[in-house]
Amino acid sequence: MSAPSPDEPAPRTRGRTLDHAAAVYDLLAPVMTLGQEGRYRKLAIRLLNPQGGDRVLDVGCGTGILTRQIARRLAGAGACAVGLDAAPKMIAVARRRAASLPHLRFDVGVAEALAYGDASFDGAVSTFFFHHIDADLKRRSLAELLRVLKPGGKLIIVDVDVPSNWFGRLCAWSGYWLFKQEEIRENIRGELRRALADTPFREVSRVAHFSGYVTVFQAVK
Numbered sequence: 001m002s003a004p005s006p007d008e009p010a011p012r013t014r015g016r017t018l019d020h021a022a023a024v025y026d027l028l029a030p031v032m033t034l035g036q037e038g039r040y041r042k043l044a045i046r047l048l049n050p051q052g053g054d055r056v057l058d059v060g061c062g063t064g065i066l067t068r069q070i071a072r073r074l075a076g077a078g079a080c081a082v083g084l085d086a087a088p089k090m091i092a093v094a095r096r097r098a099a100s101l102p103h104l105r106f107d108v109g110v111a112e113a114l115a116y117g118d119a120s121f122d123g124a125v126s127t128f129f130f131h132h133i134d135a136d137l138k139r140r141s142l143a144e145l146l147r148v149l150k151p152g153g154k155l156i157i158v159d160v161d162v163p164s165n166w167f168g169r170l171c172a173w174s175g176y177w178l179f180k181q182e183e184i185r186e187n188i189r190g191e192l193r194r195a196l197a198d199t200p201f202r203e204v205s206r207v208a209h210f211s212g213y214v215t216v217f218q219a220v221k
């Protein structure tokens, strides 16, 4: 794991980064996800099934809770859970909490231009990241995820999606109006689904849907 460097510069991105919320993010997230985030993470890990010497990328990792949970399942040479976020303060929190956990690294960087080699990860995951980037960045980030995954590698995405009932519509549109976040509206209108369907990823499916507005997507390179 790299040494904490709170002064690491923020990379340029149009994504909505959360440097300003890093200190309180873990208190706010359960409110935003109606206390369901533990279930989403559990399912994401079950679907990814990280093990042994796998290398797994968590994009838009925030304070790195899911990245740490993945790292705990890894063992052996080459194993690594890598958490990436464009907000240096989020990464600083993630690094502090990582303490001495092995097989774990946190990088400051942007999903739309990943600084990793082709076919360098066995699996990739992102939870509640895609509603922080616009339609063009969604497509560029998916292309990058495809590039860095090994053939057969799995991608799991958990995010705001097209609402399927009145409760989901209420939650999703409240999120949009609260933050006036166009990227949320794009997800509500199906942009993430379309972007994923337009990639060369295979076996793209929606494996679960929660609270009428959160979908768990699965795709294979």
Ligand SMILES: C[S@@+](CC[C@H](N)C(=O)[O-])C[C@H]1O[C@@H](n2cnc3c(N)ncnc32)[C@H](O)[C@@H]1O
Binding pocket: 013, 014, 015, 016, 017, 018, 019, 029, 059, 060, 061, 062, 063, 084, 085, 086, 087, 090, 109, 110, 111, 112, 126, 127, 128, 129, 132, 133
């Ligand atoms: C809502 S948080 C999700 C954090 C975590 N995955 C979770 O489920 O709690 C979205 C994260 O995406 C990050 N982000 C925004 N634009 C980004 C970009 N272009 N590349 C990487 N991360 C970005 C933000 O800084 C923020 O930490």
